[in-house]
Amino acid sequence: MGLNHKWEFLDRTGAWRAVAEDRRLRCGEAGTTLPHGLAEADARCDSGPRTRASLLRNIWTWRETRGACNASWASAQLDALLAEYDREALPSPAPAQVQLDLDVRHAVVMERDSTVRLLADLRLKWKDSRLSWNASEWGCESTLASAERLWLPDVQLLNAAETVVGDPLRARVHSDGSVAWISRLDLSTPLAMQLQDWPSDTQTCVFKFASRAHTIEELDLSLKDSSYATVFEASAWEIVSLSGSVDTWQAADGTRRVGTYGAALRRRAPAHALAAAAVAAAVAMLLLAAALLSPQDRAPLCACAAFTTCL
Structure with a gap:
């Protein structure tokens, strides 16, 4: 040559x-x-x-x-890319296509309040052409970016009794402009209890996610195949299934796309029976102890047994 x-x-x-x-x-x-x-x-x-x-x-x-990625150099390049980036502006072209995936970690029915508490990761993916780059020049196919510096979909739970959002994680940005981000959620939603099959009953709860600020012409939602991976199951309930569907919601200022997830939770009958047996045993021991006392000294133990039965 x-x-x-x-x-x-x-x-x-x-x-x-x-x-x-x-x-x-x-x-x-x-x-x-x-x-x-x-x-x-x-x-x-x-x-x-x-x-x-x-x-x-x-x-x-x-x-x-050449396939190795220099994280420090890629971070510097990303800083230059974000110098003129407007995180308040929606990605183009409209509507922004956002994919949802609800990864359920733990769920429990709060019978006293008739609510369901859910610990889950809401995984969101979308494409923002303003964040694309030449992978061969950067030497990186993807890099991490602070979520506070990017445009994020304002997808929220519509039917929440209470929502706690964890500290924001960093987003994974790819060279083609696609972005993947995880929002960690602690949710509570109302539940209409169905007790016909108690104590082997199954309760179904619904979670509806949508954007409150953007109409379907600005932001559109789709669902990935639903899945769940329980990290811990210490309660008397177990997750049986998780299904998802997409619908529309006609709000006062326009139509929104709604992603709906339905979770079926089944009561663990053996666990419930064990709890009931423990309460019954405690009451029996209190009454037996009261019977061994004189009549004038039985009142406190009998009251304690009555209180335990109410629990």
Whole structure:
């Protein structure tokens, strides 16, 4: 390969970066970083077998390591990309397509309040062309970014009795502009208890997610195949199934897309029976202890037994 053709190849593939340091060390050059500077250094350097072998070795090293991502350098590039980024503006083209995936971690029925408490990760994915870059130039297919610096879909639970959102996690941004972000939720929603099959009853709760600020012309929702992965199940309820569907909601200021999830929770009958047996045993022991006392001393234990029965 001729001199000009060789450096034209290196300039086109980006491999010239791999041989810059080697040229500087062997030829005493001033560490130039431009291809034409390397070509001049090559013309002044030894062009024997040692040089050609070193060149091939460095090209091979570059080819083997070019998939590695320098997180610090990618972060600096992302900072430059976000310098003129407006996080208040919606991604284009409209409507922004947002995919939801509710990953349920734990669910329990609060019978005293007739509510369901749900611990879950709401995974959101969308595409923002303003965040795209040339992966071959950056050397990274994806990087992490602070969620506070990006446009985020304002997807909220519509039928919540109470919602607690955890500290925001960083978002994963890909070179094609796609963004993946997780919102950690602690939700409570009202439940109409169905007790015909007690104590082996199954309760179904519904969670409706939508944007409150953006109509369907600005933000559209779709659902990924629903799944759940319980991290801990210490309660008397177990998750039987989780299903999802997409509907519309006609609000006063426009139509919204609504993502609806239905979760079926089944009471653990053995656990409930064990709890009832424990209460019955405690009451029996209190009454037995009261029977061993004199009549004037039985009142406190009998009152305690009555209180335990109410629990």
